[in-house]
Amino acid sequence: GDSVTQMEGPVTLSEEAFLTINCTYTATGYPSLFWYVQYPGEGLQLLLKATKADDKGSNKGFEATYRKETTSFHLEKGSVQVSDSAVYFCALMEPQGGSEKLVFGKGTKLTVNP
Amino acid sequence: DTEVTQTPKHLVMGMTNKKSLKCEQHMGHRAMYWYKQKAKKPPELMFVYSYEKLSINESVPSRFSPECPNSSLLNLHLHALQPEDSALYLCASHLAGGADEQFFGPGTRLTVL
Numbered sequence: 001g002d003s004v005t006q007m008e009g010p011v012t013l014s015e016e017a018f019l020t021i022n023c024t025y026t027a028t029g030y031p032s033l034f035w036y037v038q039y040p041g042e043g044l045q046l047l048l049k050a051t052k053a054d055d056k057g058s059n060k061g062f063e064a065t066y067r068k069e070t071t072s073f074h075l076e077k078g079s080v081q082v083s084d085s086a087v088y089f090c091a092l093m094e095p096q097g098g099s100e101k102l103v104f105g106k107g108t109k110l111t112v113n114p
Numbered sequence: 115d116t117e118v119t120q121t122p123k124h125l126v127m128g129m130t131n132k133k134s135l136k137c138e139q140h141m142g143h144r145a146m147y148w149y150k151q152k153a154k155k156p157p158e159l160m161f162v163y164s165y166e167k168l169s170i171n172e173s174v175p176s177r178f179s180p181e182c183p184n185s186s187l188l189n190l191h192l193h194a195l196q197p198e199d200s201a202l203y204l205c206a207s208h209l210a211g212g213a214d215e216q217f218f219g220p221g222t223r224l225t226v227l
Contacts, residue, residue: 032213043120043204044157044218051213089156098145098164098210104156 002027006090006105013080013112021075021108023064023090031092033057033066033073034102038087047075047088080112116141118219120205126225129195135222137188137205143217145210146188148180151202151221163188164210195226 006023013019025033032051036044048057053068062077073090090105118139127133137146145164149157162170163182177199179191188205202223206216 032215034215036218041223043118043220044206046215046217049215093213093216095211095213099162099169100145100208100210100213101159101162101170102157102206102216107154107156109154 004105010109016079019077031094034091036089120219132193135190139207143207145208147206149204
């Protein structure tokens with residue numbers, strides 16, 4: 001079945017450092033790929049997405065490119081802020097006629113220190 | 115309106131109580147989901163409703179009973195829960211039939227005493 005493997009962390013960075021969180025996937029078809037972020041005590045928010053190969057998703061300075069050849073969707077940000085401290089989940093979804101399921105990675109906790 | 119709302123935000127219940135969690139969306143989404151999330155873990159799928167019909171039940175114990183009264187509402191009825199059922203319960207909705215994102219609510223923090 002489909003699966004997502006992401007760097008588990010925790011990751012601790014200083015403000016303005018460069019961030020990479022690795023994510024690779026296994027899927028039978030052509031999934032859409034997502035990064036969700038969860039701030040303490042809250043639900044999940046979509047950070048960015050890509051629906052086909054070579055698409056680049058971007059939002060709030062974060063970027064990820066759908067790489068079919070390496071089955072990867074790594075999350076990057078050039079300069080992190082304290083407010084980026086959260087848990088980040090990589091996920092995929094394949095169309096299934098109305099009962100689509102999100103498959104999540106285990107999550108990566110990011111802490112950014114001032 | 116791109117929001118999924120959930121009530122209550124927090125719930126404390128005893129093992130003999132009956133309570134319900136509620137979820138609502140007005141985005142015209144026809145797939146709605148219940149997830150359970152334990153600390154430091156990803157969300158774990160419980161149920162999927164597609165066009166108001168239960169399409170997926172991930173072998174969830176019968177003490178959890180979902181209900182979809184209409185296309186905008188999703189309930190989760192709770193009865194005779196165990197302390198290990200304490201978790202964050204998340205509702206999500208999705209357009210259905212495609213692979214676009216799911217929209218998540220803020221969750222209900224459930225504590226079972």
